[in-house]
Amino acid sequence: MLMPTTQSNSKLRNLLVLGGVLLLFMQLARLVFLWKFLPPGQALGAAGWNSLYIGLKFDLRLCALVLVPPWLLLHAGSAQPRRRWLGAAILLAALLCYLALVALAMIDDRPARPWLVVFLALTGLNQALCRDYGLASGRAARWIWVAYAMFVAAFIPLAYEVDFGSYSYNHVRLSGTLLGFLQDPLISAQMVWQSYPVLRALLLIVVLLLALGWTLRRSGAWHPLPLRTGARWSANVAISIVLLLLLWGKESLYPLRWGEVFDGRDRTVADMALNPVLFFLETRVTPDHGPDMKTVRATHQALASYFGIPQRFDGSGAPTLLRTIEAHPLVTGRPNVVFIQLESLSIYKTSLLGSRLDPTPFLKSLAARSLFFDRFYVVMENTSRSMFATLFGIPDVSSLAINATRNPLLIDQHCLLNSLEGYQKNYFLGGSANWAQIRAAFKNNIPGLKIYEEGSYRAPLVDVWGVADVDMLLEGAERLEREAQPYFAYFQTSGDHPPFTIPPHLHDFHRQNVSEAQLHPAGFADNEDYNAVRLMDYSLEKFFAAQARTGRDQNTVYVLYADHGIARGNADARYGAIPLAVHQIPLLIYAPGFIHQGRVIDTVGSQLDILPTVMSLLGHSTRTQTLGMDMLDPANAARSGAFTFSTFVRPAVVGFIRDQDYLILNPDGKSALYDLREPQEVDHAADRPEQARQLRILAEGFLAWSRYLMEHNKPLRGP
Secondary structure (H helix, E strand, O other): OOOOOOOOOOOHHHHHHHHHHHHHHHHHHHHHHHHHOOOOOOOOOOHHHHHHHHHHHHHHHHHHHHHHHHHOOOOOOOOOOHHHHHHHHHHHHHHHHHHHHHHHHOOHHHHHHHHHHHHHHHHHHHHHHHOOOOHHHHHHHHHHHHHHHHHHHHHHHHHHHHHHHHHHHHOOOOOOOHHHHHHOHHHHHHHHHOOOHHHHHHHHHHHHHHHHHHHOOOOOOOOOOOOOHHHHHHHHHHHHHHHHHHOOOOOOOOOOOOOHHOOHHHHHHHHHHHHHHHHHHOOOOOOOOOOOOOHHHHHHHHHHHHHOOOOOEOOOOEOOOEEEEEOOOOOOOOOEEEEEEOOOHHHHHHOOOOOOOOHHHHHHHHHHHHHHHEEEEEOOOOOOHHHHHHHHHOOOOOOOOOHHHHOHHHHOOOOHHHHOOOEEEEEOOOOOOOHHHHHHHHHHHHHOOEEEEOOOOOOOEEEEEEEHHHHHHHHHHHHHOOOOOOOOEEEEEEOOOOOOOOOOOOOOOOOOOOHHHHHHOOOOOEEEEHHHHHHHHHHHHHHHHHHHHHHHHHEEEEEEOOOOOOOOOOOOOOOOOEEEEEHHEEEEOOOOOOOOOEEEEOOOHHHHHHHHHHHHHHHOOOOEEOOOOOOOHHOOOOOOOOEEOOOOOOOOOOOEEEEEEEEEEOOOOOOOEEOOOOOOOOOOOOOEEEHHHHHHHHHHHHHHHHHHHHHHOOOOOOO
């Protein structure tokens, strides 16, 4: 507890000591981040030292934010202040007002301005009326400052701990995106408990709080500087200006901003500069201003040409991409259709591109007998957003505050699965369908759908995600055997996700441990990551063996793809916020009763194209107004592409891939054109301006039309 003493220590000295301790903590945390996450053998380089310098400025900003209230409001006080309760009320109101001011100003300074005026007014009242109210004035004053100190001392280490956990999993610093997981608090809490050392993390915070309390008790008196009045005022003004300069952080008309760290640096080196507390506060809310109709109209012709249709308008004069996708059937009759969504399976982690560790030998053998799309991508790194895009053909580019599956205003969507008339439709997942409100997205838009979730299986729950993937697949297959054919089934796996549980009842699955020297070049962060992918391959092999035994595989079309990739373990540092590690995934269409010879299809495509392609393959011509196309149509081979979007970096970075070109468009309007075949990023926009212009229009168009179509994709009626 803060206690007044007779020592001669000044308030300035005490604050410098506490600020120095806080700065040292943050610098040590940054060095630990560097040691843990910088790829082995990679030199820090000039950009790395610059990132450390920028990171130091961010840390100094946080120190200044923490020290401003005690510098302006904390007094030594007297035992008998003239206005004790007024002093307590003004002090408490000023501190609460300051916390609100910081929280608002980090997002947008405009709504924070009234709070700044109130805070300055309260500070003035504190100085004018209550300078004798301070630490010596009784318990109330001391407890107000203890509460402030403990809040800071708990919040900052907690933020760093969550930040390290977040970056260990998906290589994303702590940001406002994590608040989305609070919409499923029980599931998120279980996952965190099972995946991270929660008790040790909490123990560390307790130790830090005890250390702070010990330090404060011995911090000496908090008297003003021992100077004459004029000199003391001059010193106070000078120190206040220093604090303001630290808050600004830059010799410029504009303050230091987090976006500056991503200026051409390697992503890990750039991330190293961020302060997780400030980054979280700055990204806590992302405004969603709805569709940009100016860009929708400006890119209408470009997108119509992309889909090979004339520019059209609906009955109200609004732009539309409504069209009919003609069928290119590869099967006969009415076969069953089974989708298997593979959790977080980046293609670089599989055997499909020749991994030395060969973690997915069965998937590789299956690809040899399938239509294997080796240049296939997802729009974004988020399971529920990815599923929305797959089901409805629209990238979920909505705000971080609430994504599309959780937004009741976006619940009605046209879905091509409803072209499968007469099919019994089923959705299988190991956990709860209340996750991300996915139940509503499925049930509302797919009439008659049956959902099988935790509680529907005989197998035991293994972790927060429910039953093991292999148990869900095998028990789901048993249920389908009792279904009247034809049927559609959607299996959502989840095992390749923290806590990476290896179920103890799978006695024929044997964990393998390999050295880091083997893991890292193959794209794996650790053995848990590696064995989770191996377990997924094991589960698929068991499922397809069971399907073959029943003969169901001869009348079924299987579609295997990932919900997204993951940067965990990625050694390819290209493309910043939208790397191939996250966006490139496998797509296999396996139909042994109809497709008797496998082949590789190098048409560029994305998850938006899955349903149009599958419906075409089945012989169904479909009407759509969204952003997918048939990858089996030869006319689309040359013009097709893939849109990418940074889920966890806002304002978003977007991109567009066509052939071997990757156009990346940053929030500041700057763009670059890269060649995917080149091992290093080389911007070709200047020497290929027309290609860069066309892909930029498509990137801008897909972004604008995605926002527009989420609100304009009601179920289609009539011809």
